Amino acid sequence: MAMYKSFCFILFVTASAEFVWKHHNNEELPQVLEEVNKKCPNITRVYTLSETSVRNVPLYVIEFSDNPGFHQPYKPEVKYVGNIHGNEVLGRELLLGLANYLCDKYNERDHHIRSLIHNTRIHLLPSMNPDGWQLSMDVGHQDYLIGRYNNHSVDLNRNFPDLDAITFEFERQGISHNNHLLKDITRLAAPLEPETRAVMRWIMSVPFVLSAAMHGGDLVANYPYDESRSGAPVSEYSASPDDDTFRELAATYANAHADMSSQNRAGCRAGQDEGGAYNFGKQGGVTNGAAWYSLKGGMQDFNYLATNAFEITLELGCQKFTPEKDLEKEWIRNKDALLAFIWKAHSGVKGIVSDDSGFIENAIISVVNITGPVPRPIRHDVTTGVYGDYYRLLTPGRYEVTASHPGYLPVSRIVTVPQHQTTARILNFNLEPTRSWFDDYSTFSHYLRAGQPRIYKRDLYRQLTGALLDRSGR
Numbered sequence: 001m002a003m004y005k006s007f008c009f010i011l012f013v014t015a016s017a018e019f020v021w022k023h024h025n026n027e028e029l030p031q032v033l034e035e036v037n038k039k040c041p042n043i044t045r046v047y048t049l050s051e052t053s054v055r056n057v058p059l060y061v062i063e064f065s066d067n068p069g070f071h072q073p074y075k076p077e078v079k080y081v082g083n084i085h086g087n088e089v090l091g092r093e094l095l096l097g098l099a100n101y102l103c104d105k106y107n108e109r110d111h112h113i114r115s116l117i118h119n120t121r122i123h124l125l126p127s128m129n130p131d132g133w134q135l136s137m138d139v140g141h142q143d144y145l146i147g148r149y150n151n152h153s154v155d156l157n158r159n160f161p162d163l164d165a166i167t168f169e170f171e172r173q174g175i176s177h178n179n180h181l182l183k184d185i186t187r188l189a190a191p192l193e194p195e196t197r198a199v200m201r202w203i204m205s206v207p208f209v210l211s212a213a214m215h216g217g218d219l220v221a222n223y224p225y226d227e228s229r230s231g232a233p234v235s236e237y238s239a240s241p242d243d244d245t246f247r248e249l250a251a252t253y254a255n256a257h258a259d260m261s262s263q264n265r266a267g268c269r270a271g272q273d274e275g276g277a278y279n280f281g282k283q284g285g286v287t288n289g290a291a292w293y294s295l296k297g298g299m300q301d302f303n304y305l306a307t308n309a310f311e312i313t314l315e316l317g318c319q320k321f322t323p324e325k326d327l328e329k330e331w332i333r334n335k336d337a338l339l340a341f342i343w344k345a346h347s348g349v350k351g352i353v354s355d356d357s358g359f360i361e362n363a364i365i366s367v368v369n370i371t372g373p374v375p376r377p378i379r380h381d382v383t384t385g386v387y388g389d390y391y392r393l394l395t396p397g398r399y400e401v402t403a404s405h406p407g408y409l410p411v412s413r414i415v416t417v418p419q420h421q422t423t424a425r426i427l428n429f430n431l432e433p434t435r436s437w438f439d440d441y442s443t444f445s446h447y448l449r450a451g452q453p454r455i456y457k458r459d460l461y462r463q464l465t466g467a468l469l470d471r472s473g474r
């Protein structure tokens with residue numbers, strides 16, 4: 001009898017930990033993440049964003065890293081955001097499934113997944129709009145719109161500060177300034193919703209390099225800009241300075257998906273003559289945002305124009321509310337694409353900018369494309385983080401990369417970015433002060449006040465590079 005009892009107990013424990021493909025409600029969602037964290041305590045951390053949804057549901061994130069909770073130099077950070085529109089539910093379940101898969105494969109010592117987790121910090125936010133999800137569930141998820149918005153009836157993917165307007169205005173004035181534009185904003189079109197604020201804080205505080213937001217209602221990988229320059233509502237291609245790189249990022253997802261890029265598949269709203277009735281398969285499963293339809297205040301363009309992150313938008317299927325019976329099938333159709341896209345954080349170049357006393361934070365990395373006969377500057381700079389580290393996603397080709405910072409002589413280096421990278425080319429820079437540090441102190445003291453150049457002490461620098469070298473043997 002006693003034996004029978006303990007047998008039952010073991011069965012029960014195993015059953016509760018087993019991941020099931022279903023629509024996980026707002027209580028079950030964190031339980032799945034906790035289960036994964038229990039199975040993989042050394043490589044995961046579950047945390048919540050700074051604010052809850054309107055109806056007080058926490059916004060849960062699970063992080064994968066070999067040092068959870070910490071940014072590590074040379075390791076790019078990636079995020080996936082699901083369920084920003086509450087009634088578009090597939091991304092939410094795919095991210096729960098992905099969390100479970102990464103953990104299981106890591107524990108099975110899968111070489112590919114171990115290498116990914118040892119070299120990348122991955123954050124998954126399965127639901128940005130748990131209130132909309134709940135409403136959509138409550139009404140039986142029939143309606144095409146109910147549950148899309150948050151509980152204040154606001155579309156969260158229209159609620160981000162419109163930085164496109166700023167960059168387009170700079171373009172008209174001939175000013176070449178296309179990054180970290182949040183400080184140039186003078187007013188908000190609408191108050192920020194708590195979900196938006198929480199995600200903005202997150203985006204601004206973690207040095208993300210690559211990101212995708214998940215939607216439903218079509219099958220296409222959509223890339224910046226989402227907003228047209230002229231204000232045209234549809235069909236105006238709105239290229240960003242990184243158009244080539246974005247097209248490659250989007251194509252990576254589409255090509256690794258079971259049929260996003262398939263020429264022969266039917267379009268989602270075939271036969272309807274509304275504006276959205278494209279057959280994206282015919283164009284490789286990718287689209288520029290504004291070439292489809294223009295929107296203001298989206299999260300994708302905000303990432304690119306406010307931070308160093310490159311974000312695309314994934315429309316995961318014709319149906320917004322995927323039936324439960326199709327979830328596992330959809331996982332199989334998306335699994336390779338989800339992983340291939342994360343690997344793209346390892347394309348282009350990365351490195352550390354330092355001077356003789358340590359790292360230089362907020363150094364500017366600018367790039368000129370010298371692949372063709374005419375050098376073409378890519379007018380979107382990235383900046384270095386707290387360890388002086390930067391990550392510059394690029395397509396294969398030849399580039400002149402320049403590191404600069406007020407008070408230092410800029411340094412340029414030529415680099416060739418090869419095809420099929422699984423690790424970015426490393427390009428470190430050592431900058432020399434224009435004058436000695438003490439001479440500069442008064443000239444550049446306003447930067448110091450703004451908290452700008454944070455020069456780290458040499459021993460901290462040594463300690464960290466030493467720690468990195470120790471780890472590279474793994």
Ligand SMILES: *[C@@H]1O[C@H](CO)[C@@H](O)[C@H](O)[C@H]1NC(C)=O
Pocket residue numbers: 039040041042
């Ligand atoms: C976590 O790391 C510790 C120390 O390295 C190790 O002993 C333990 O087996 C690891 N646990 C798992 C679940 O991998």
Ligand SMILES: *[C@@H]1O[C@H](CO)[C@@H](O)[C@H](O)[C@H]1NC(C)=O
Pocket residue numbers: 055134135150151152153
């Ligand atoms: C807000 O949430 C409540 C409780 O779930 C629901 O009854 C109400 O319809 C929601 N309102 C909106 C605008 O979503």
Ligand SMILES: *[C@@H]1O[C@H](CO)[C@@H](O)[C@H](O)[C@H]1NC(C)=O
Pocket residue numbers: 242244245369370371372378394395396397
């Ligand atoms: C640089 O130019 C080459 C040749 O035109 C092109 O193939 C490549 O995509 C460009 N790179 C970027 C990042 O724009």
Ligand SMILES: [Zn+2]
Pocket residue numbers: 085088215216
């Ligand atoms: Zn959507």
